[in-house]
Amino acid sequence: MRDCIKNHVKSLVTKTDVKMYPDNLTGFTVPYLMESLDVPKDELIKEINELIESRNLAVNDPYQTMACPSCGSPDPFSRVACPKCGSNDIEINGNIIKCRNCGLHAGILEAINFICKTCGKSFNIENAKWITLGSLHAVNAFDIEPIAAAIKSLGIYPKRCYTITGASGMIHRFDFAFEHNEFTRVADVEVERDTIDVKDLIEFLSKVFDSNIKEAYFIAVPKLSVSIDPGKKNIKVIEAPSINDASDKFKQILIDRGISSKIIH
Numbered sequence: 001m002r003d004c005i006k007n008h009v010k011s012l013v014t015k016t017d018v019k020m021y022p023d024n025l026t027g028f029t030v031p032y033l034m035e036s037l038d039v040p041k042d043e044l045i046k047e048i049n050e051l052i053e054s055r056n057l058a059v060n061d062p063y064q065t066m067a068c069p070s071c072g073s074p075d076p077f078s079r080v081a082c083p084k085c086g087s088n089d090i091e092i093n094g095n096i097i098k099c100r101n102c103g104l105h106a107g108i109l110e111a112i113n114f115i116c117k118t119c120g121k122s123f124n125i126e127n128a129k130w131i132t133l134g135s136l137h138a139v140n141a142f143d144i145e146p147i148a149a150a151i152k153s154l155g156i157y158p159k160r161c162y163t164i165t166g167a168s169g170m171i172h173r174f175d176f177a178f179e180h181n182e183f184t185r186v187a188d189v190e191v192e193r194d195t196i197d198v199k200d201l202i203e204f205l206s207k208v209f210d211s212n213i214k215e216a217y218f219i220a221v222p223k224l225s226v227s228i229d230p231g232k233k234n235i236k237v238i239e240a241p242s243i244n245d246a247s248d249k250f251k252q253i254l255i256d257r258g259i260s261s262k263i264i265h
Ligand SMILES: [Zn+2]
Pocket: 082, 083, 084, 085, 086, 087, 099, 100, 101, 102, 103, 104
């Protein structure tokens, strides 16, 4: 699929409440997306930022939260320590602390310390980094999750945005890749309002041949602009009026071909 990463990100955040930091996106802020997509972190973050800039992703309910000033990780440990000598031997009386080690009296806010769970840096409220947290939501995204669900229902876990270098040296990407009996199948999903340009199928075929993929599926919702059968047993074009219908068809084809790690009755 063209814009593979963007489409998967939009589709995933449509289904999942993904927390992130719009003003300072790091790997910490999108762990779910990092795990789900077969793409390098820097590339993923760049694509997400572009989606936000182009208003394809929106951040809902933003609020300020504290993060490590060194590495940006949220959710530090907190502890109370004497701001003068660092001792943890502290007596707390309302908003005032008393250090049993050096005798200092101080306000509780001055005595709260944080330790980053990720990099171990200790910091306090004064030098903490404040960042905005919110939930990511896709705007007008086509939902390709039913295709992932069809593969998963057969007990196979698909890779998303699968990346492979072709014989030509070109890098190709497929929406989904899944393995069964030790060889890799791929699937691309194209969703449009009216028709899918046949050029997209031709591009798909050239990616498949260049990558030496043995079995490939091109899923066109609702249909190709011109009906074409690639005439190869191992390359299947699936047309269906909706993504759910396409998912049902796709699943049935996989079952008929014996592609399942489950016993189907
Ligand atoms: Zn002290």
